[in-house]
Amino acid sequence: MKHIVQFLLAFVISFQFLVTGSAKASASEIDIDLMKFIEQTNDSLGSNLMMNNQADAIEDSEMLRELLLMVEEHFEVNSLNNQALKISNQAVFITNDLRASLYMNDVEKAKKIHVSLSENCQACHKIFE
Numbered sequence: 001m002k003h004i005v006q007f008l009l010a011f012v013i014s015f016q017f018l019v020t021g022s023a024k025a026s027a028s029e030i031d032i033d034l035m036k037f038i039e040q041t042n043d044s045l046g047s048n049l050m051m052n053n054q055a056d057a058i059e060d061s062e063m064l065r066e067l068l069l070m071v072e073e074h075f076e077v078n079s080l081n082n083q084a085l086k087i088s089n090q091a092v093f094i095t096n097d098l099r100a101s102l103y104m105n106d107v108e109k110a111k112k113i114h115v116s117l118s119e120n121c122q123a124c125h126k127i128f129e
C-alpha cells in the first residue's frame, strides 16, 4: 500500500512538475514538493539500508531515480545552470549504481554509494545558497 501511495504521489508531482515547468518557460525555480519528496525517499532509503531491508531499499532507490530524473529534466529544460545540470546527471548515475549493487546483493556497497548520493545533494544545494 505504501508503494502505491508513493507511486501516485510521484505521478501527481511529475504532472504538476510538467505543468508548472512548461508554464514558466524562463523560470528556474525547482518544485519544492519534488525536493521534499526526494528527501523523504532518501531518508527511507537510508533507514532501509541501515536495517538491511534489501527489497524496500530497491524500491526506494528506484523511486529516487525516477525523482532525480525529474530534477535532471528540470535543469535540461531550464538550462541556465550547467553546473547543476552536471550534478543532476551524476545524481541519476549514482542512483543507477546504488540500485545495481542492491540487485547484486551488495548492501555494503549500496551504503557507501548512498553516502556519495548525499554529497551530491549537498553539492547541488551549495550552488543555490
Ligand code: HEC
Binding pocket: 030, 032, 035, 036, 038, 039, 042, 071, 075, 084, 085, 087, 088, 091, 117, 118, 120, 121, 122, 124, 125, 128
Ligand atoms: C541538481 C540539483 C539538485 C540536486 C541533485 C538535489 N537538489 Fe534538493 N534542491 C535543489 C534546489 C534548486 C532547491 C531549492 C533551493 C532554494 O530555492 O533555496 C532544493 C531544495 C531542497 C530541499 C528544501 C525543500 C524545502 O522545504 O525548502 C530539500 C529538503 C532537498 N532539496 C533535498 C534534496 C535531497 C535529499 C537530494 C539528494 C537525494 C537533493 N535535494 C538533490 C536542487 C537539487
